[in-house]
Amino acid sequence: MFVLSQSKLVEEKMQQLMNGYSAYAETEELIRLIERNVSKYDLDIILDQTDVGCWFIPNK
Template sequence: MLILDQKRLVQSKLEQLNKGEIAYAESKEIIRLVKRELNKQNFPVVYDETDSGCWFIPQHETVL
């Protein structure tokens, strides 16, 4: 079984979100770390949490 570094996983999720892509995490620890980083950066996302994991959906500002 391949074990990935948690910091690299979190960084990967943050990079996805910065590109405007949706990110998904299953591990409660990874979810906690991603949320912590998003809060530090004041990055607007919607959390869709399920029993099996959490979807992070970036929120885009609309210009009127």
């Protein structure tokens, strides 16, 4: 079984957002960590929460 590190996933998602691409997260923990980093870097992000996950979309 292949296990991914939460911090590695957050880092990859934040890199996508900083490059102007949307990012998707499924778990509550991953969503919380990304939201914290978005706030930390003061990024202008649109948050689209669904029943199965959350889209982070850069506001251009």
